[in-house]
Amino acid sequence: MNAASAPASETTVLLVFLPVKPEARERFRKMLLEVGEHIAKEPDFVSASIHEDLDDPDMIVVYETWAGSREYLLKTHLSKPYRKEYEAALPQMLKSERRIVSLRPPLASYSKA
Numbered sequence: 001m002n003a004a005s006a007p008a009s010e011t012t013v014l015l016v017f018l019p020v021k022p023e024a025r026e027r028f029r030k031m032l033l034e035v036g037e038h039i040a041k042e043p044d045f046v047s048a049s050i051h052e053d054l055d056d057p058d059m060i061v062v063y064e065t066w067a068g069s070r071e072y073l074l075k076t077h078l079s080k081p082y083r084k085e086y087e088a089a090l091p092q093m094l095k096s097e098r099r100i101v102s103l104r105p106p107l108a109s110y111s112k113a
Contacts, residue, residue: 011046012070013103016062024093025058031086031093032060038082044068058095070102 020028032050039045046065053059066073078087090098 010067010069011105012066012068012073013105014062014064014066014070014073015101015103016064017099017101018060018062019095019098020058020060021093021095022058027089028060028093031089032062035083035086038080039064039077042077044073074100 018028018032036048036050039048044067046067048062048064051061051063053061066077068076077083
């Protein structure tokens with residue numbers, strides 16, 4: 001185990017809210033999907049879903065699950081080389097700053113079998 005990483009049993013869920021400028025919508029989605037292809041190959045990646053707000057098509061919400069602590073993930077993954085172009089372009093593509101919400105493991109989960 002890397003000293004900077006969290007114990008394998010620690011799981012972090014991130015909700016990322018991305019208010020995209022309408023004129024940047026296509027470019028943003030293309031870049032986000034490219035980043036998604038890379039993160040899916042990371043060893044501490046568990047899952048991710050990209051959603052569009054039903055009431056605001058310019059609001060993209062990403063639901064990510066990772067093995068590791070929030071601090072480790074934000075420090076390590078936001079600076080990955082494959083994110084460089086995406087991160088640099090965000091200020092021009094977003095109406096306002098992205099909001100990253102970190103969630104603790106679920107208190108309960110429900111689903112149909």
